[in-house]
Structure formats: structure tokens, C-alpha cells
Amino acid sequence: MLRPRVPGAYAPGSTPLHRLDPRVKLMMLLVATVATFAAPAPLGLLMMTVGLAAALVASRTSPATVLMGLRPAAVVLALSVASNALVLVGQPGFSPDGLVRGALVVCRIALVVGFALSFSSTTPPPAIADGLAALMAPLRRVGVPVGAIAMSASVALRFIPLTVEEVDRIRCAQRARGALLDEGGPLRRLRGWGQVLVPLVVGLFRRADELASAMTDRCYTGEQTALLGPLARRELVVLIGAVAWAVAAALL
Known part of the structure; x- marks a missing residue:
């Protein structure tokens, strides 16, 4: 895909x-x-x-x-x-x-x-x-x-394409299960997209928790010196x- x-x-x-x-x-x-x-x-x-x-x-x-x-x-x-x-x-x-x-x-x-x-x-x-x-x-x-601010900006930028990819994956999975996301009136479409947004939020929180655990295990605080x-x-x-x-x- x-x-x-x-x-x-x-x-x-x-x-x-x-x-x-x-x-x-x-x-x-x-x-x-x-x-x-x-x-x-x-x-x-x-x-x-x-x-x-x-x-x-x-x-x-x-x-x-x-x-x-x-x-x-x-x-x-x-x-x-x-x-x-x-x-x-x-x-x-x-x-x-x-x-x-x-x-x-x-x-x-x-x-x-x-x-x-x-x-x-x-x-x-x-x-x-x-x-x-x-x-x-x-x-x-x-x-x-400074290091924490720079690290937060880097993580936020990295999560943008991950979020788009996750939305596309969940949307395709829900459509395969018969969900009607783009049919009917506005209210029906909003209810249909609830089937995408709920697992999206859960998945993003899971990714954020895994990232935080990995950074903690590696003692990464974001204050490492950049080699510029x-x-x-x-x-x-x-x-x-x-x-x-x-x-x-x-x-x-």
C-alpha cells in the first residue's frame, strides 16, 4: 500500500x-x-x-x-x-x-x-x-x-507523517469491515469517522508511551550537545x- x-x-x-x-x-x-x-x-x-x-x-x-x-x-x-x-x-x-x-x-x-x-x-x-x-x-x-524544547519539536514533526499513515491504515481497515465513512449526510459521516478517530487516538497514545519508555531506558533527556x-x-x-x-x- x-x-x-x-x-x-x-x-x-x-x-x-x-x-x-x-x-x-x-x-x-x-x-x-x-x-x-x-x-x-x-x-x-x-x-x-x-x-x-x-x-x-x-x-x-x-x-x-x-x-x-x-x-x-x-x-x-x-x-x-x-x-x-x-x-x-x-x-x-x-x-x-x-x-x-x-x-x-x-x-x-x-x-x-x-x-x-x-x-x-x-x-x-x-x-x-x-x-x-x-x-x-x-x-x-x-x-x-533548550534541549527538551528542541527534542519536543523534533518528535512533533516526526509524528505528523506517522499520524497520517495511521489514519490511512485505520480507514482502510474500517472500510474492509464494511464501515461507511463517506456516504450519507454530514451527521452520519461524523459518526462513521468516530470509528477512525477513537482507535487513532489510542494508537497515538500507545506510540507516545513506547517512545517515552525507550527514551527513559536510554537516559535520553534531550540535552545532548548537537555536533554542529x-x-x-x-x-x-x-x-x-x-x-x-x-x-x-x-x-x-
Whole structure:
């Protein structure tokens, strides 16, 4: 059985973004996220869109993957646009300015999702944990459990494809037993999907308990030191260029 495709799941490769240091990619993602919400329309957003296109090409990520990542929130985004476009207080009617405002917000969210998918599809979870631990290392001086935070992020990212795989396995098993998951009205479908969600939650808790037991047996606390050396000159140049691009987009 083929595994379902998870948007943003790590895909091994040798693209320029795959070879980039995880610390640089984390800082670039943070800078791109801030610049996306700070960039004025339309020139700033156009510049951020060009940056996203470059990131997708450098990571060989399909634009369809970005659309798949937005699909779970499509209803919420559509309601956000509609709520800005329709005026219900005072003089009810249609607001073109509100429609433009809502569309710009959706555009910014789509850009951030695209940057995040480009990052996660080219960085394995252990490298993300190492990068987080390295960047947050100074916080250890004030008592912040940096290793535990990085480990939690790594485990959460690893559980995303496992959850999707578990949902697909349970759904196929329930259908083989005659469960009608996609037939009937909304209430009937919700009751049918209860046959999937209950064993899913039980299975995920079982996996989490097994993982916790294995980490306890190995005395793993997440505070192990990441073996990341100094950044290469090429990576520093890439980081400086990304920061300059983001600042330029925010100041247009």
C-alpha cells in the first residue's frame, strides 16, 4: 500500500536547500515570516512572492504542495475573506476594500505556508532539533530547557507523517469491515469517522508511551550537545542575502 503524501514531509535530495545548514534555514524562515507580514502591498508582497518562487525552485517543491498545505484551512480562509467583504453592521452591503484586505491576508498566509513547506521538505527532524538547540543555546544561562524544547519539536514533526499513515491504515481497515465513512449526510459521516478517530487516538497514545519508555531506558533527556560546527562562508553569504532581501521587501 502506498503511503499518503504529506505536504512538507522531509524528502531526501541534494538540492541547494538540502545542503544548507539547518541553522541558516531556520533563521531564513524566521526572517521571511516576519517580512511577509511586514511587507506592504503590492510591491513588497510581489518581492516576497519572487523569493518564495526561488525557494520552491531551490528545494524542488511543487506549487501544488503549497496548495495541499493550505487545503485543511481552506474553509477558514474563505470565511475570513467573506467576513471582510460583507458588511453586516450599519449599512449592510459589499465592501471592495474589505475584499482586498481579506485577500491580502490570505496571500500572506499562503506565502508563509510556502516558506515553511520549503524548509520542512528539505530538513530532516533531527537536523531541525539540532538547529533549534544551537540557536537557543544562550538561553541555557537563564534556565531554559533548550534541549527538551528542541527534542519536543523534533518528535512533533516526526509524528505528523506517522499520524497520517495511521489514519490511512485505520480507514482502510474500517472500510474492509464494511464501515461507511463517506456516504450519507454530514451527521452520519461524523459518526462513521468516530470509528477512525477513537482507535487513532489510542494508537497515538500507545506510540507516545513506547517512545517515552525507550527514551527513559536510554537516559535520553534531550540535552545532548548537537555536533554542529561553525557556519561556512557560503552559508553566511546566503543568510546575509536573505536578510537584505527581506528588509528590502519590508521597506518598499
